[in-house]
Amino acid sequence: MKVPISWLKDFVDLDGVSIEHLAHTLTMAGLEVEEIRYIGLPIPSGQQLSKLSGLAWDREKIVVADIREVGPHPDADRLVLCRLYDGEKEHSVLTGAPNLFEYKGQGELKPPIKVAYAKEGAEIYDGHQAGSHKTTLKRTKIRGVESYSMVCSEKELGISEEHEGVLFLETDAAAGTPLADVLGDAVFDIAITPNIARNANIYGVAREASALLGRPLKPMPLEVQADGPKIEGAARIEISEPELNPRFVLGMIRDIEIKPSPEWVRRRLTLAGMRPINNVVDATNYAMLELGEPLHAFDYDVLVQRAKGKPPVISTRRAKKKETLTTLDGVERQLDDFTVLVCDSAGSLSLGGVMGGLESEVTASTRNVLLEGAAWNFINIRKTLNAQRLASEAGYRFSRGVHPAMAERGVNRGLELMRQWASGSVAQGLVDEYPLPPQPSVVEIGPGDALRWLGVELSTEQLSDILGRLGFEVKAKGDALTVTTPDHRLDIGEGVIGKADLMEEVARIYGYENIPATRLGDDLPPQRGNRTLEIEERIRDLLARLGLQEVMTYRLTSPEQETRRLPVGTPPDDKPYTQLSNPISQERTVLRKSLLASVLEIVERNANIRERLGFFEIGPVFHASEAGPLPDELQRLVLALRGPRQPGHWQGGDVGALDFYDVKGVVTALLSGLGVDGLAFEPAQHPAFHPGKSARVLAGEQQLGVFGELHPQVQAQYDLGGHPVQAAALNLDAIYSLVLARFDSRGVPAYPPVLEDMAFVVDETVAAGQIEALIRQTGGKMLSDLQLFDVYRGEQIGAGKKSLAYQLTYQDAERTLTDEDVSKMRHRIVKRLEQELGAKLRA
Template structure:
């Protein structure tokens, strides 16, 4: 909100400079984003009078003005404004004046051969308007010529651009800011004089009927007749302009003025237009929610299709305004308006927020209603507006109808118990000169009283002192107060901790001690964090790129393990994800569609699911691999080569080798998204680690993916539990053997139901210490291989660390392996 210091000085005794006030407000939680010193806009501009005006001898559109500025001799100024004439008072920028609005310094000049010593200014040249049709004319009688024109233009002011937090609705008004400044500085507060206007009894054909009492707890409708639409007084226009509001006419300007002064939005309807829309002899103002198919043309000229959440003001049940947001164009005040219906109402913040958001419309009024308007001063603001309309528009109030369903006013004064012990426990020590100490009871009472609270001291026996009591407090016990919150802070101050925050604000954050704890130690990563970083490095080392997705997914009706979100942002984010693979597949497809090629990526994130015991969450790591693994296709004439199962498995094997994880593979068919014959479950020393497999051909075709795409997903907790074991945390160096190894090949026919992993385990068990490694290097199915079997060829490497092995050392072990395979799997040995 833009705060005029001239206006503020009328409400509170202010002796601070603008910079000091800005610093004080900022430290108290009201950020001052800008200080606009208008005094610099027209420094050197004086009041002048055009004494004589003559045509320019060399230009049809220019005229030569003789201007009296109170000097010994009048100025000769060439002017091109069409509204320039003799005997008017105008602002004159004298030689040497700098006008920052147009970045112009006034110098003596010749215009088409005629000397000109100054410039007669328009409002645009003075920075008070974006455009001006001509020079500005003062509507004054016998002003002092040559006097400073800034006070007449409202340019003797400084504007603070103030930003308040969402909980401080009271700070969106001049009265609210004045109360805050008075509390911060201890200055005297002077509220505006409301004025008293008598309103005759009787309805004058006006009724008020509220259908939605929760959305509109109070509504005051006032009929004002015989108004005369005219420009507002200059001082009122200047205050509106300083606040960034464009003056329109005296009626609309008064409603905007009350909005800025008290923070209470008002709206003025043209009564005759209301009656015309309503029809009939009587007029009933109503408040209800919109029905389907209704529309309303608002003041911004847009015809809006109304939604069920739009709260409406109606005339005989016909929509005439968006309640608390914007009025209707058909009932707006215009130049011919003679009679008014002035609306002053309270609306529910939630109802206004929903209504404004559904229309994508936010106004000064809706912004205040959304934060919560001070309900205790509704009648005060209404009375103030009526008095101003009577004064400036010559209106006569003839009737007033009130619909008020609010609770008793005593309910607006919330009482909160406040303990000094709790204050000092939360806020800690403060600086008291050269020493440190605690906030004193008298400081607490002074601050809360300055905020408008009623403070009563509660003694140990439960007796209460007088409001705002300053009586001595016994040292034998810590004082406790009962604090009554003023109505304008009702929505903000709800608990004891809110009062403690206010004490800290007004006491001054810079008065609190900022000592560090006696013992500190540097931060460090936990074991899980370090191991997760190690896992990330290994995944990147395997050639995968890390990606991150939202923790949301599309709801699947067939998945009863899914956790639905009560208020999703979008339909695509209506539930929490139960796995990571789906998002990776979508990312892979998106990259292909964008021409970025295949995405080899991984993600580490949290997954969520529902079980009988309740909601469960865990961390998971998943990845996707696909596309041509080679760089460049020129050797194959541009043809892409799909990644094979063994190449994809090799990526995982390199990951497991980096981490030292002995992972085993077992056939698996549980995931319908994966190829039933090319999917394996991953096992780590008896614990299920996860799944690895190729995408199902049907899914690949539907998504337009390459011939072979592979995914994996692993339980991160299983990985971390293994890596966190003592024997795995610290690697043990094993010296390389200086003696050569002995290679033996083993060929056999084995059933297709027997996995290579099972055969390798049997070989390792029988081979003992001499067997160094076992690798499969060939598999064949087809001609000359018995049906239901396959031909496997494995290379076994034997090595000893203390000698070169001979055939006598190797053959017995090799024979033992052969016999074990025949006995356990009934294989047919070929070599």
């Protein structure tokens, strides 16, 4: 909300308070001054909480001046030459301002026209460029006439975007007076959070400033000089739903003259961000900006005409099915059954609290005005705004809550302003239907509450003073204060909620900075730890130690992007996606089902950036749940490797492509690093992977995941570079349950081990895992380690055969093993492998 400081000063004395100090004070108390726009006043350098903008007017170079005569330009019809007095001497000033043309050739103007005059060297905005671009006035010649100064438009002074003509000043200030002393101002742009909706008006901000600065607040301007005939009988009100429309007030002014508002009014409205229209509409807007009560002016004669000459009956009701209304903005609106309409006997007039209808609007020929001020249910107004996709100043305020007491005040203020600006006579009295006055909240508080919530000791006097400054009625009885909420706010609850609401007010006005910072002294809760997070962090560390880079990706994706992880033609799985109802883009319409797809996209992104890639991500995938509407969020780990085994080096090195056994190595190292025992590996059938180069890893019966080389068709669907991608997709929820909280360590053997190499020739069909399992089983406790160190195929052993060479480590914890021990064991192993796998010991 835009708040001109000059307007605030109508209600609170700000002498000696700098603009910046005021902005800082309001901001710290929750009325965030996002921007200060300076209108002519000096702009400070240095740090401010608010953004600063605007134009400072040089006190010497931008002054009030008198135009004494407007004469023609010797050879340009669209320019005039003004004889202008700047307080020191007369100048001949060239201008093309259309609003001076009518004075051309009138001779000496009496009184002279007061204008804003910029001298040579003055900094102003360039009026010919869109936006605000500063320019410095330089001496030049225009059409043969020397020009070094200028009569300014509002735009050139940074007051508004108006550049149609020069600004005429309604001022008594003598020529030569610095313009900043006459028009200098600053406009605060204040962010109004929902809890301070009551401050979405000048008086509300003034009340806050008064409370914060400890300066008196002038009373609300509510006097109205009503000397016209009584309103009684001129109109009637019928409210059918008090819950939605708790109050409706009508006032009347007769015999007005529609014309532009005074210059200062138009400027205030402009600074506050509203476009001046005419004196009647401006009065409603001015009263709304000042007090926060949106008003609506009807052309009374139109209403009477619609009522066939009878006094109109204004009623409010819910819209009927399929009912429509054409609002002021010219839009024909389909209404909902919760929309509240203001109607008369001939039909609907306006969307209550939101926007007027076209037909009964005030026009240039309006003579008599019926002025509406009402109270509306803010939630219903919000629903209406959302349903109609409509934003209006009235809707903005009513959708945040305006106290019904403001309806009467607003109407009186509006009538008085119309009387002042449009003459006419205000009818005595109001028509006021008030079926549902809100009960004020009454809350008991005391110093104990301030101590409990804020941790600060405040006396009953201090509490009473702070709340009193905000308009609360406070009655003290011993240590207890009975606080009654003033009738301009709806945000204070009852009981403990009311206490919290009041403590917020106390803290804001007392000042957050005055509350001492302390350390928690409260009981420490039972310390529970977070086991899955601890394991997850261990996994991150293990994988980083293995040389992989962690990535974090979007959890929102599209089915199209995700299907790339499967070969074309793979039948879709039957699990539906978790779908967004309001996606923001085509790329992000669903929650991901596959973490593999996410990571492959990152491999793709980096495919040409580095040759060797190793990534992992830990995160959820989202699968429809059978238990309810919320999807299951399943924790997954995906890792992907691609490129040469070692980064390139000038001495060469292992530059072979990372393959199945590399990813298996990472998976094995990770799981053994987590202490997961009893792993088994089996060929896997997973559509994303190469059918011959992929495996599933199991712990006992439980599958932990799949890994291997990407299916060539999948590889081809991404731009992954030449090397095949090796990937693993692991189910972390399964792994978490297998990680033991602790383990028993083993002692370091005291006796020497015996090492022995053995090679076995077997049929190709025999898996290495079978041989290894059998050796281990036979070796039992004596076999402490088993390493495969060679796989050989060749003529020496015949076609369809392979030779696997192992190093066996024998170890006994109690004694040194003898040759005989070892020899016995060797025979048992050889015999067992021969019997069960047809293996032959290779000589």
